[in-house]
Amino acid sequence: xxxxxxxxxxxxxxxxxxxxxxxxxxxxxxxxxxxxxxxxxxxxxxxxxxxxxxxxxxxxxxxxxxxxxxxxxxxxxxxxxxxxxxxxxxxxxxxxxxxxxxxxxxxxxxxxxxxxxxxxxxxxxxxxxxxxxxxxxxxxxxxxxxxxxxxxxxxxxxxx
Numbered sequence: 001x002x003x004x005x006x007x008x009x010x011x012x013x014x015x016x017x018x019x020x021x022x023x024x025x026x027x028x029x030x031x032x033x034x035x036x037x038x039x040x041x042x043x044x045x046x047x048x049x050x051x052x053x054x055x056x057x058x059x060x061x062x063x064x065x066x067x068x069x070x071x072x073x074x075x076x077x078x079x080x081x082x083x084x085x086x087x088x089x090x091x092x093x094x095x096x097x098x099x100x101x102x103x104x105x106x107x108x109x110x111x112x113x114x115x116x117x118x119x120x121x122x123x124x125x126x127x128x129x130x131x132x133x134x135x136x137x138x139x140x141x142x143x144x145x146x147x148x149x150x151x152x153x154x155x156x157x158x159x160x
Contacts, residue, residue: 037061077123078130086110087124090117 028048033039037060042051058065079087090101090108101108101117112120 076128077119078128079120079124080130080135081132083110083120084124084129087121091121091125 028042028051030039030042030044033042038055041055041060043054046054086107086109090104093104093107094100098114098118098121101121102112102114105111108117
């Protein structure tokens with residue numbers, strides 16, 4: 001039996017019209033820029049990429065930039081109570097070989113990178129330790145749901 005041509009003959013061709021809001025905008029509206037200095041220098045006749053290439057951020061924000069680059073980090077790396085035994089084991093086993101520390105997944109349970117292992121072990125050797133209580137109070141705690149004080153501290157997961 002032959003195939004019917006009626007279905008293919010009656011099928012409508014699907015065409016998608018480009019909606020007004022979906023058109024690709026070549027030019028950017030400068031009213032969307034929140035920074036006043038950048039808004040002043042923005043040229044409506046150029047594209048966003050051309051405007052960004054033409055702007056000199058160093059010239060625009062020279063009074064806001066620091067005069068000299070600080071030598072030390074603003075927030076030094078610290079080792080908390082949970083990480084201290086791991087750092088101790090890694091330092092005892094591998095000494096200064098941070099690449100091997102990175103690959104030892106039995107001791108390095110957090111799977112720190114080579115660079116992060118180096119930072120943590122050096123901080124541990126320098127004595128930059130931080131208690132879990134201080135960690136939780138600072139807002140960088142590992143578990144915010146675990147209570148710190150009173151009878152609720154001794155309860156198990158089910159609340160008994």
